[in-house]
Amino acid sequence: MNRTDRLYAIVEELRAVAPRLKTARELAARHGVSVRTVERDISALQQSGVPIYADVGRRGGYALEKSMSLPPLNFTASEVVALGVAVARAGDGPFAAAGRSALRKILAAMSRQNADAAERLAQRVHIMEGPEAIAPMPIPPEVEQAVVARRVLRIEYLDAAGVLSERAVEPVALLHGINGWYLVAWCRLRDEPRNFRLDRMKAIELTEWTGPERTIDMCRPAEPVHEIRMISLG
Template sequence: MNRTDRLYAIVEELRAVSPRLRTARELAARHGVSVRTVERDISALQQSGVPIYADVGRRGGYALEKSMSLPPLNFTAAEAVALAVAVARADGGPFADAGRSALRKILAAMSAQNTAAARQLALRVRLLESPEAVAPMPVPPEVEQAVVARRVLRIEYLDRAGVLSEREVEPVALLHGGRGWYLLGWCLLRDEPRNFRLDRMKAIELTERIGAERSIETCSPAEPVHEIRMISLG
């Protein structure tokens, strides 16, 4: 883990457990660095404006301002493990890193008793992977950001005929099919909707331009698409 990732991870951990404290020794052990390194990291975060305060004393440590923390969560062990299974199955999909970060926050904000029960239950759940299975291509972070912020992508794309072309694409949605993840987008070169297989994108650049707001229902792709199953948050 590089320093930037470690600084982010420290903030996320303190946010999740606040108002509880984490000592420098605990943070050092978690991130595999020295106590002195953690102290320097905390100082750098404080100087950059992150509201971390130190509670001195025998049981002292570091904490994040309460307004940036999660309240206690009454998740059951089964609920937490269900989320962990979903996150594990989503590995390589869009927002996989965000899912792992969310799960860490949830576990840190649960009661110690429920967290311990969830960890014990997780030991009794296994995901079997076939040795012949081909790992899916992870969704590039530029594509994730484009979908979130509706920013235009500039890509080099290898089509089914093996022809490489440069495209500018307004992102509409991410679709998952038998051959992996696709980006449904409005191709500005062809001036029509297209499906772009992520493993055929040979170069990806996230531009600052915001694309038009389009829906899956009104943006029918040129290539055939099977029935689209919605992702529900309710």
């Protein structure tokens, strides 16, 4: 464990037991360092503004003022949803539970406004799971921006029949399927909802137009699917 990780871990330990005390010896044993190292860590945390106080004496130790908290984390909604996607795709793999726990801690430390924005954005990102999922191509930044801000996209799209067409689409959600990532959008050319495979988009232009709020039934995919589930930040 490096020093930065140890500093965060010490704060979390003190937060968990507050207002009870933890001695320097207990913290040192927990992190496999010397008592002197713990004392230097506590001093560094105090100097950075973390509300840790010391109670001297035979039964003394360190405690974190429970009524106080660290400043809100300055994560954007997109950054938190990106973490949510990574955690969701981890499934039952290594550290999946730790990832969900970390995400909850991040949300708890964020401002209420930013956390609410992240929750709303997460409702617009979905994962569709099938038996033979392939590695998806990277999502173009124009598509990400369009989903976040409901900006209309102009695309050149090659359909399953090999026909290339120009479309203006209103992004609604991202969907992960057995052929990679899809953009679920309202197609102005067809005047109906469509799923567009990202690897079939041959040109993408982010426009200045903002599309209306739309709700599309995510339970009717255009291909076989075992399960559709939303990204959860809870």
